Amino acid sequence: MSIFDTDLEQGAHNSVALTPLSLIARTAHVYPDAVAIRYGDQTTSWGETFDRCLRLADGLRRAGVGKNDTVAVLAPNTPAAVEVAFGVPGCGAVLNMINTRLDPEAVAFILDHGEAKVFMVDAGLAEVARAALAIASVKPLVIDIEDAQVGAVPGVGSQTYNGLIATGDASAGFTLPGDEWDAISLNYTSGTTGNPKGVVYHHRGAYLNALGNGLEWALPRHPVYLWTLPLFHCNGWCFPWTLAAYAGENICLRAPEGSAILDAIDRHSVTHMSGAPIVLNMVTTEAEGRGHHFAEPLRMTTAGAAPPAAVLARAAAIGFDVTHVYGLTEVYGPAAVCAWKPEWDALPAAEQSRIKARQGVNYAVLEEMSVRNPDTLALVPRDGVTMGEIMFRGNLVMKGYLKNAQASKQAFAGGHFHSGDLAVWHEDGYVEIKDRSKDIIISGGENISSIEVEGALYQHPAVGAAAVVAAPDEKWGETPWAFVELAAGAEVTALELIEHCRGLLAHFKCPRHVVFGELPKTSTGKIQKFELREVAREG
Numbered sequence: 001m002s003i004f005d006t007d008l009e010q011g012a013h014n015s016v017a018l019t020p021l022s023l024i025a026r027t028a029h030v031y032p033d034a035v036a037i038r039y040g041d042q043t044t045s046w047g048e049t050f051d052r053c054l055r056l057a058d059g060l061r062r063a064g065v066g067k068n069d070t071v072a073v074l075a076p077n078t079p080a081a082v083e084v085a086f087g088v089p090g091c092g093a094v095l096n097m098i099n100t101r102l103d104p105e106a107v108a109f110i111l112d113h114g115e116a117k118v119f120m121v122d123a124g125l126a127e128v129a130r131a132a133l134a135i136a137s138v139k140p141l142v143i144d145i146e147d148a149q150v151g152a153v154p155g156v157g158s159q160t161y162n163g164l165i166a167t168g169d170a171s172a173g174f175t176l177p178g179d180e181w182d183a184i185s186l187n188y189t190s191g192t193t194g195n196p197k198g199v200v201y202h203h204r205g206a207y208l209n210a211l212g213n214g215l216e217w218a219l220p221r222h223p224v225y226l227w228t229l230p231l232f233h234c235n236g237w238c239f240p241w242t243l244a245a246y247a248g249e250n251i252c253l254r255a256p257e258g259s260a261i262l263d264a265i266d267r268h269s270v271t272h273m274s275g276a277p278i279v280l281n282m283v284t285t286e287a288e289g290r291g292h293h294f295a296e297p298l299r300m301t302t303a304g305a306a307p308p309a310a311v312l313a314r315a316a317a318i319g320f321d322v323t324h325v326y327g328l329t330e331v332y333g334p335a336a337v338c339a340w341k342p343e344w345d346a347l348p349a350a351e352q353s354r355i356k357a358r359q360g361v362n363y364a365v366l367e368e369m370s371v372r373n374p375d376t377l378a379l380v381p382r383d384g385v386t387m388g389e390i391m392f393r394g395n396l397v398m399k400g401y402l403k404n405a406q407a408s409k410q411a412f413a414g415g416h417f418h419s420g421d422l423a424v425w426h427e428d429g430y431v432e433i434k435d436r437s438k439d440i441i442i443s444g445g446e447n448i449s450s451i452e453v454e455g456a457l458y459q460h461p462a463v464g465a466a467a468v469v470a471a472p473d474e475k476w477g478e479t480p481w482a483f484v485e486l487a488a489g490a491e492v493t494a495l496e497l498i499e500h501c502r503g504l505l506a507h508f509k510c511p512r513h514v515v516f517g518e519l520p521k522t523s524t525g526k527i528q529k530f531e532l533r534e535v536a537r538e539g
Contacts, residue, residue: 017182020206020245021174023207024046024049024241033045037049037082037249039252040148046247052083060168063164065092065093069118070115072114077230077254078122078147081097096188099232103128115138124153142156143164145161184206185200199401206238209334210245212366212396214242217299219246220246224270225271227251227252249268251270265294271299272299273298276526281464289488293318300322303326308466309455322356329398358430359433361429363396370393374418384425390431392416439470450469463487468482468511471539481514481539498510
């Protein structure tokens, strides 16, 4: 036996399960009077928020909720959506935030699949919840989340959210995990093909990614964070727990859109926000329309799709300082970052934007992100040309898919999580996505990256949003079709856009057809390409 194993014992005195619940406890102790949540004219301190979360946890316990019970929540970005990130796991239960844009059938599927014991419903979503409950097999305890911004509406549940909190005793404390690998939350994938899969997170991963967000973003103490990213998306990329660690302000918006976001930024002196590139584009367009420029740099993390270099350049011009992060639901949201190097500051703006569009390198709290041959698992050369699949390994990888051992086994084949994203590895070790495996276009035997074609389209000033998909072609097998949403007040013809692309790309990569109109999007701002592929197939 080693000298380092003799008389050195592991116990409660020197080994505690990692959990983000410890982060709010510490901040409430050190900064009890610091602002935790702002919502309209409502302001709550960290001391008050911690007290509400403790009483929520105990209220749930008194209602019979305990370890590994699922508590489903259907709510937009409101104070309650922040509080449940602590109060639900604080009683040992598993938090299931549900996409607020889903139809009743999809909500019912999630309630049944996750075996929801409690269902908390925002007043503004009562109609969808009522219809879902009529379809679902489970019969959960239903709690109505009141909201003065919605007003009085017929309730769905047997009691109210604030009423539940009133039944709890803050002195009872949180039920902390006995094992940091215990489940903390259940998040469902988008389910664009068949039913969505339930992704299970553990306390350790949530804790590490919460701190990883702050580390990679170099967060200061007391950041002012505007919730434009849905809190149901990967638990808000773990930012509710990050903001607790940094004693930050949660600025909540029920229904964020360009004008409301810009107003909130000015009203609350927002310093940080997150969202998909389409959100960045939306706010940038609104600011340009107002002739608005941020007095201080507004820092934003963006992910969900590769941000077009043209959008990054426009955003930088009005004062955005954008950090490109990358991840998936299965890795707690962002797990990689295009870590910026000081020497890049001297590069021309266009070159900086091109580099910033890369997905980059793994978070410091993630063991490995690599690009591998999906068949052999061999690492691809770092030549910026050879494509492989992005894979992950480490503590930010999910426990697995709920009730789907086969899908978990397939996702973890060879000891790595397979992302399904195709990328190249540059000489400096930075990863750059070329496409989703299902989105690559194979025309005449040549691979065409839809992302590359979209990037060219975004360089045209008339393009507000763009998506490129494969359309069947008798001669070439597949050819690119472009779907374009024009910027406000802009006009351009399909031929003009095709000629624009020909000036930037090899001709075989250019769209053969351009369809104008509003693009279908998810609630997180991702363009729903599966719908566009159907249009192209029927074309």
